[in-house]
Amino acid sequence: MHADKFVIPAEAASATKLETDVEVLRAQAGLYAFLGRCLESEVDQALLVALRGPLRDTLAELGIDIGEDLRSGAPKEVLADLGEEFAALFVVPGAVLPYRSAYETGRLFQPQADLATAAYRDAGFDFRNILSGEFPDHVAVMLAFVGRLLERQAEALEAGNTDAAAEWQRRREHFLLHQIGGWAVGWSRRAQSCARHPFYLAVLGLAEQVIWADIGDIADEKTLKRLVKSNRRPLVKQKTDHAFRKASGF
């Protein structure tokens, strides 16, 4: 897998209809931005305020339970508790590392990271890490990128530039199919199975559904089948050959 192969082929032109509803696009952008922010780094005071304020009712309406302590607990303790959960889930050894490289190859920072960077750069963005150990193929950065592409599409439409809007949509769909579609849903499921706090359970569950719904809209049946398989990646319990159990089986 080489980053220099990241060229969106012309025939990859979107098979889906151009979304022209700016409001829908902005809402989708907001949703991806929200998911990206929740998964990219620990919850901070600003996000806590947002979750308790403008987002609270909407999340409740959708039946998304972010946890009682997050809704009303003492901010300092809540933030500390969520920070600990974030580290356990996504950072420390044994975590469900949120990187495509790690999920697909079992190693950090493999060519998957270069592919992500190439896509960001091609669209006029770039990746920078704030803390050590952050890589461009982080699921949250990828989701945030989708959000930015949706915004750009909305902006293009507002400027009356339909061609540009189509180009942004094409980019987004390609990125969803080729860089997110094969792993992020499976990863979300696995992370949910390890999450302890309702907030992360909720965000991960939401991410799974949002990604899968969008992919369902753009992928043909064959692609969908392939992606289902690719995401599943079940833990295979190895068949134990009892000859190996024999201690002297050097």
Add this chain to the structure above:
Amino acid sequence: MGHIGNIKTNRRGFLKLGATASAVGATLASTRLVAMEQELGGADFSAVTGEKRTAVPYTCMACNIEDGGVAMVENGRIVKLEGNMDHPNTRGKLCAKGNAGFLHVYDPDRIMSPLLRTGKRGEGKWKRISYDEATSLLSEKLRAVIDRSRAANDPSILNETVIKWGRNRTGGGIDRFMHALGSNAMLNHTNICESSKKVGLEPSWGPDIESCDWENTKYILNFGSNILESAYFMNPNAQRLVDGVVDNKAKIVSFDVRMSNTAGYSHEWFAPYPGTDSAIALAMAHVIMTEGLHDAEFIRDWTNVTEAQLLAHLAPFTPEFAEQESGVPAKDIRRIAREFATTKPATTFSYRGPCKHLWGAYQEAAIHMLNVITGNIEKRGGYCLPRGMGWPQPSPNPPKGPVPSIIAAPPLYPLASHHVSTNAPYMIMRGEAKVSVWMYYYDNPVYSYPSSHVWNAFLRDESLVPFSVAFSCFMSESTELADLIIPDVTYLERHDPESMPSGLFPCLSIRQPVIKPLGGTQEFRQSLIDIIHKVDPDGALGARKYFEFDSVEDWMRQHFDSIPGLKEEGGWDHMKKVGVWPTYGTVSKDNGKLIDDNGEVVVAEYGLHAAEIPAATMASAVVEPDGSITKDGATIGVQIDGKNHTGFGTPSRRIELYKESFRKYGFNPLPVYKRLPSRDKKPGEMILTTFKVNVHTQSRTASLKYLAEIYHKNPAWISPARAKALGIADGDLVRITSAVGYMVTRAHLTEGIHPEVVAISTACGHSAYGRLATLKHKEADAEWALGGDPDITNNVWWDDKGVHPNPIIRLSLDPIGGSQAWYDTVVTVSPAQPGDKYGDTKVSVEASMKDYDEALRYAYTGDLHRAAHQEVDVDWNALPRPGH
């Protein structure tokens, strides 16, 4: 007979033609078909693009041999490691560990950001923080110790800042850091490694190790060392040993309780009773001296003993006596002694096997003596001095802290020049020393120390260790107990100066980041700079001036840019390009040896001790009555037969087989054999021994996929006869019980082990160190669930990670070298009891504390020491006071 056309063919005819053709040789060789690897080393190509990969030299640190490597880098990623062809001792070859080392870099279980503990110690609850926050936090703690020391006007408080390391390859970096903080409380790991070997050697000949000329020798006596797999300087020594045995037709004889791969490769293997190597070596010396096979001239000129003294001393150590102690037949001891003395050149080698016993320093001294009395010292093919090179420290360099540290230099072990790190937790638990900040670097005592549960209890206890910091980039059994983790990078992403005497060609080498530190991680050296700058922001403390480096690379330049010879070739910039200096030749593509421009094998320099002192240096020097040459208060050489030689690195510049420093504390000044308590174990008991294997270090490599797949379980080696007597069959669950507890593992029946010994390898049975070392992904997905790693998911076919023996190994020390007596633990082995499960381990901290008391009875002030050394000519009532 067949016919091709009108040519008559039969098998004999074919062979005849073949033989003739092969005699014609190269003329008939195809010029199109070449060996797959057309160029040996240094060039590599992308399998995808065909582009040449970037080759960056570095020094390996997958283990501590420090071989020269070249990393092949493609798109900013390490894709392959190779040996550096310019490194004269590595000669282009890395071992399996060295080849696999790059997996550390991309390990998903690597700690990639500083972590601050949020739960109880060891509970696994962490908060992610930045390097800046982490170094600030540690600086506050360190500054608090300094401020308290100043307020109390008590400089000993400065030693409450402690650092302990397993591997310190910083080339003086840690000393600089600790001394800048005013602390001397530095603890290495050497007492769980070979420190008694060092202490057995140093007073006698200066340096702490020998460098055998394997390649050119004719005879090798190997005492308990697994040269081909794991001993010090494994990779270079293994290559040269094979050269010696195959090309030079050298004979190798091994003494080892276990049939290691080196013992198996030897012409003869003997399995002596554990801890009796010195009885064998002394008996050989006895034979050599009494039969007049010794080198009288060398003894006279170059040692501080006489033939008569040696003969008298060796009189009781007969081959028959050695047979009684070791079980090795007296006739073989005699025969081998004669062979060794009359086959020239010859050498011994020994590593941990003999010295990791009570009184281990004597064992090493006895083996070393064989080379001295046969005059094999510093000869081609003989037993040579190690050849290393130094580098200057950047100026200014801080002086040591004002007060000696009790835990770094325990007063009851005055001869233990390589620390007694095993004792630290016991001393602190007993209130003999105090800690405020405990830092650990490349160190995993909770796994790698004897009675490792004591370290676990110690590091968990906040009343004993108020604040602890790990600099590890892996979550080891010890790292997980830290309060703060400031992860270092891996050895492929950092800077260090290096020089290892791993062969006969002295050289300098470097470590440099072969890729940018992954994901913005920060190397330890940079953290040290940042911490000192924060402890002493305005320089008022006087610490900052020792860390005024513009960058880590600036620090390296200060090491390398002024070395004569190297400076002219470009200093640090040259090192970055080549990785090693000087280069002595190229590696022959035909035989792998180092050759010069004319194709001749490069010959090392010998006889270093006999180098003559230049006349200019001799001006104003004084030749003392014993021949030693002094100048300006220092001994600079020795005069023999009117010639002025530099000699050996001892006070007399001769080899001091008689060690006055030993006698002073009631130890025998000459090499002796002391019967170990384990020699008098009860019938039915056994002795537990451990060993390393070729693909693992003790603790650090179990997380490397390539290596874990090759070796991951460590059943207990037991002889079939002994197993039968115990009612144990191959593969059975067994319970092994020592005085501190028991473990349950499986039996591996083999003739390759002494019947009184049970042997278990290290490197297995981790409870931490990542998902592969622990196989946790197989136990509980939800707790350890990267998932999706196709390699882990589909290729980890094994479900046995082994069982770690260290918890049941007792603390026991050589009172001379201060070394842990790893191979003295007496155990019982029995079939597992009902309810026992594979891997069960039950041990007691209280029982281990008693071992500490027992160990102190052998220290020079102890009753057992005195009882065992009645022959020593010392006033027992006037021994030096501890600490004086």
